[in-house]
Amino acid sequence: xxxxxxxxxxxxxxxxxxxxxxxxxxxxxxxxxxxxxxxxxxxxxxxxxxxxxxxxxxxxxxxxxxxxxxxxxxxxxxxxxxxxxxxxxxxxxxxxxxxxxxxxxxxxxxxxxxxxxxxxxxxxxxxxxxxxxxxxxxxxxxxxxxxxxxxxxxxxxxxxxxxxxxxxxxxxxxxxxxxxxxxxxxxxxxxxxxxxxxxxxxxxxxxxxxxxxxxxxxxxxxxxxxxxxxxxxxxxxxxx
Amino acid sequence: xxxxxxxxxxxxxxxxxxxxxxxxxxxxxxxxxxxxxxxxxxxxxxxxxxxxxxxxxxxxxxxxxxxxxxxxxxxxxxxxxxxxxxxxxxxxxxxxxxxxxxxxxxxxxxxxxxxxxxxxxxxxxxxxxxxxxxxxxxxxxxxxxxxxxxxxxxxxxxxxxxxxxxxxxxxxxxxxxxxxxxxxxxxxxxxxxxxxxxxxxxxxxxxxxxxxxxxxxxxxxxxxxxxxxxxxxxxxxxxx
DNA sequence: CTGTTGATTCATCGGATGTTGAATGAATCA
DNA sequence: TGATTCATTCAACATCCGATGAATCAACAG
Numbered sequence: 001x002x003x004x005x006x007x008x009x010x011x012x013x014x015x016x017x018x019x020x021x022x023x024x025x026x027x028x029x030x031x032x033x034x035x036x037x038x039x040x041x042x043x044x045x046x047x048x049x050x051x052x053x054x055x056x057x058x059x060x061x062x063x064x065x066x067x068x069x070x071x072x073x074x075x076x077x078x079x080x081x082x083x084x085x086x087x088x089x090x091x092x093x094x095x096x097x098x099x100x101x102x103x104x105x106x107x108x109x110x111x112x113x114x115x116x117x118x119x120x121x122x123x124x125x126x127x128x129x130x131x132x133x134x135x136x137x138x139x140x141x142x143x144x145x146x147x148x149x150x151x152x153x154x155x156x157x158x159x160x161x162x163x164x165x166x167x168x169x170x171x172x173x174x175x176x177x178x179x180x181x182x183x184x185x186x187x188x189x190x191x192x193x194x195x196x197x198x199x200x201x202x203x204x205x206x207x208x209x210x211x212x213x214x215x216x217x218x219x220x221x222x223x224x225x226x227x228x229x230x231x232x233x234x235x236x237x238x239x240x
Numbered sequence: 241x242x243x244x245x246x247x248x249x250x251x252x253x254x255x256x257x258x259x260x261x262x263x264x265x266x267x268x269x270x271x272x273x274x275x276x277x278x279x280x281x282x283x284x285x286x287x288x289x290x291x292x293x294x295x296x297x298x299x300x301x302x303x304x305x306x307x308x309x310x311x312x313x314x315x316x317x318x319x320x321x322x323x324x325x326x327x328x329x330x331x332x333x334x335x336x337x338x339x340x341x342x343x344x345x346x347x348x349x350x351x352x353x354x355x356x357x358x359x360x361x362x363x364x365x366x367x368x369x370x371x372x373x374x375x376x377x378x379x380x381x382x383x384x385x386x387x388x389x390x391x392x393x394x395x396x397x398x399x400x401x402x403x404x405x406x407x408x409x410x411x412x413x414x415x416x417x418x419x420x421x422x423x424x425x426x427x428x429x430x431x432x433x434x435x436x437x438x439x440x441x442x443x444x445x446x447x448x449x450x451x452x453x454x455x456x457x458x459x460x461x462x463x464x465x466x467x468x469x470x471x472x473x474x475x476x477x478x479x480x
Numbered sequence: 481c482t483g484t485t486g487a488t489t490c491a492t493c494g495g496a497t498g499t500t501g502a503a504t505g506a507a508t509c510a
Numbered sequence: 511t512g513a514t515t516c517a518t519t520c521a522a523c524a525t526c527c528g529a530t531g532a533a534t535c536a537a538c539a540g
Contacts, residue, residue, distance in 0.1 A: 009507055013517055030371060034274040037497065048519055053499060055517090122371060129369050129422050131270060131362055139426070147430055165446070167431040172416050172450045179415020182369050186379070190387055191407040206405070206458055210412045213457025214450040249537055253487060278528060288489055293529060295487090 017055050019045040025066050029119040032126060033063055060136075066123065067138050070116050077105040077115075078146050082153060092156045099212045100204070102150050103177050107200050107207065110181065121181040128178050154215065161222035169218040173211045180207055257295050259285040265306050269362040273303055300376075306363065307378050310356050317345040317355075318386050322393065332396045339452045340444070342390050343417050347440050347447065350421065361421040368418050394455065401462035409458040413451045420447055 023044035027036040038059050042049040056062040081104065085097035106124075109115045116123075124142075133139050151170050155161065180203060187195050197203060263284035267276040278299050282289040296302040321344065325337035346364075349355045356363075364382075373379050391410050395401065420443060427435050437443060 007508075009515090009517070012507095016517080032272060032274060032370075034272060038499085039497080049498090050500080050520085051518070059498065125369055128426075129365055129419075129424065130272075131422075131424055133424060133426075134429075140429075144430070164431060164434040167427060167435045168446045169450060171427045171430075171435070172420065172447060175416045175419020175422075176412050176454070177415075178419055179369075180412065182371075182415075184369065184371055184373060186368075186373075187407060187411045189374075189380075190384070190411075191404060194404040195407045195411070206408045207412060209457040210409060210454040213453040213460075214416070217449040217453025217456075218446055220453075247538075249486070252537095256487080277526075279526080289528090290490080290530080291488070299528065 013055075016045075016047060016051060019047060020052060020055060020062065021066055021069055024062050025116065025123060026119045028063065028066060029122040029126065033059075038062075064136070064138065066120075067127070067142065070120055071142050073115060074105065074109065075142070075146060078102070079149065081105060082146070082149060086153060092159075093153055095154075095157050095215060096208065096212050098150065098153045098157065099173070099215065100208050102173065103207060103211060104204055106177055106181055107203050110183065111198075111200050118183050122183060125178055125182045154219070158215075158219040158222045161219045165219060165222070169215050172214060172218070176207065176211055176214070253295075256285075256287060256291060259287060260292060260295060260302065261306055261309055264302050265356065265363060266359045268303065268306060269359040269366065272366060273299075278302075304376070304378065306360075307367070307382065310360055311382050313355060314345065314349065315382070315386060318342075319389065321345060322386070322389060326393060332399075333393055335394075335397050335455060336448065336452050338390065338393045338397065339413070339455065340448050342413065343447060343451060344444055346417055346421055347443050350423065350437075351440050358423050362423060365418050365422045368414075394459070398455075398459040398462045401459045405459060405462070409455050412454060412458070416447065416451055416454070 020041065023041050024036075027041055027044060030036075038052045039049050041062070042052055045051075052059070052062055056065050078101065081101035082098070085101045086093050106121070110118050110121045127133055127136070127138055147170070151163075151166050154166050154170065155163070158166070180197075183197055187197060260281065264276075264281050267281055267284060270276075278292045279289050281302070282292055285291075292299070292302055296305050318341065321341035322338070325341045326333050346361070350358050350361045367373055367376075367378055387410070391403075391406050394406050394410065395403070398406070420437075423437055427437060
C-alpha cells in the first residue's frame with residue numbers, strides 16, 4: 001500500500017511547510033532573499049528556526065520551494081489561454097488575443113491569493129530583474145517554455161518578421177508587464193491617487209492596448225511583406 | 241582664504257571616496273544592498289573597512305552617495321533633451337522626440353562609463369523595483385521632477401486625454417524602459433545570441449518605436465477629441 | 481621647527497547570521 | 511503493547527555583520 005489516508009503526521013507536517021512557505025513568500029517579496037533572515041521567517045510562521053532547514057534543506061532551498069509551489073499552476077494558465085487564443089490550427093490568431101494571453105494571467109495573479117497574490121507577483125519581479133538570476137535558473141524553468149510558444153504565435157501574426165525583431169519586441173512587452181506586476185506604488189504616488197492598481201480589469205484595459213500597439217509599432221511593417229531569404233525558415237526555438 | 245589649491249590631503253581623500261563609490265556601485269548593482277557587506281566593498285576598493293563609515297557615515301549613507309554622485313548629471317541630460325524636443329513654445333512637440341528624450345539618456349548611460357555604465361543602470365532598476373524604495377526616497381529625488389515635465393509634454397500631444405490615462409501610459413512606458421536598462425541577459429539567452437544589448441543605437445531603434453506606438457495605442461483616440469468637462473483644467477502636477 | 485588637523489589603520493565591540501546534532505515526544509506500524 | 515519513525519524543539523556552533531574609539535601618521539598652518 002503506498003497511497004493511504006494522509007495520516008495526521010504528514011498532514012501536520014504539510015501544514016507546517018505551508019506556513020513557512022507563506023511567511024517566506026511574503027517576506028522575500030518585501031525584503032529580498034538577502035534582506036530576510038531564516039529566524040524572521042520562522043518567527044512569522046510561529047515555528048522553530050530549525051524547521052526551515054529540516055523541511056527545505058537550506059535558505060536557498062526554501063527560496064526555490066516558494067517558486068515551485070506556484071510554477072505549474074501559472075504555466076498551465078498562461079498556456080491554456082494561449083491555446084484558446086490560437087483557436088483552430090492554420091489560421092493566424094488575433095494579436096490582441098495573444099497579447100491578452102501573455103499578460104492577463106500575470107496581472108490576475110495579483111488579486112488572487114490562491115495564485116500567490118501581490119507577494120508572489122513581486123517575487124517574480126525581483127527574480128526577473130536580478131542579474132544573478134541565471135545561476136538559480138528559476139526564471140528559465142518558469143518562463144522559457146511559454147516564451148517560445150508566445151513568440152511563435154507572434155511570428156504567425158507577422159509572417160515576414162525576422163526572428164531577432166520578434167525577440168526584441170517580446171522583450172519590451174515582458175518589460176512592460178513586469179513593471180506592472182511590481183506594485184511599487186509609484187503610479188499611485190505620482191498620480192496622487194488618480195490611478196490605482198487594485199482592479200486588474202482596469203489595468204488590463206490599458207496595458208493590453210499599450211503592448212498590442214507596441215508590437216504593431218515594432219513589427220507592423222512586416223505583417224504582409226515577404227521575408228528575406230536569410231530570415232525565411234529560421235525557427236524561433238533553438239535547434240538541438 | 242577659503243578656496244585655495246585642493247591640497248594633496250583632500251585630493252587623496254577624494255580619491256579614496258571615489259574608489260569606495262566605484263566598488264560599491266559595482267557590488268550593489270550585482271548583489272543588492274543587503275547582498276553585499278561593507279567588508280567586501282572595502283576589500284574591492286583596497287581600503288580599510290573603517291573608511292566607509294568615516295567617509296559616508298554608514299552603509300546606508302554610502303548607498304545614497306552612490307546615487308547622489310550621478311543624479312544631477314542624469315537629470316540634466318534628460319531635461320536638456322526634453323527641452324530640445326519641446327522646441328519653440330506654443331507648438332506641440334513630436335511624440336517621437338519626446339519619447340526619445342524620455343528613453344535615450346537612460347539607455348546611452350549604459351555604454352558610458354562616466355555616467356555609471358551598466359552597473360549604475362542596474363542599480364536604478366534595483367531601486368525602482370524595490371517595494372521599500374519609498375522610505376529611501378532616492379527614486380523620487382531622481383525622477384519626480386522629470387516625470388511631471390514629461391507627462392506635461394505628453395499632455396500637449398494628446399490634448400483631450402484625461403490626466404489619469406496619461407499617468408497609466410507613462411507608467412507602462414517607464415516599465416518598458418526599466419526592463420531594457422536591467423541587462424539581465426535574458427534577451428541574449430532566449431534569442432541564442434541573435435539579439436545583443438551592446439549597441440545602444442540598436443536598442444533605441446526598436447525601443448523608441450515600441451514605446452511611441454504604446455502611447456498612441458493608449459492615448460491616440462484622445463488626440464483631437466475634446467476633453468470632457470471633468471478632465472479639462474485638471475493639472476498634471478500636484479496642487480500645493 | 482612645532483602644533484594641529486584630518487585621513488587612515490588597527491583592534492574590537494555586541495549582535496545577528498545560516499546551519500547542525502542531540503534530545504523530545506507523539507503518531508504509526510508490526 | 512512495544513518498537514519505530516519522524517516532525518519538532520532546544521541549544522549551540524562558527525562565522526560574519528555594521529559600527530566605533532583609540533592609536534598612528536602624514537600633510538598642513540603658523
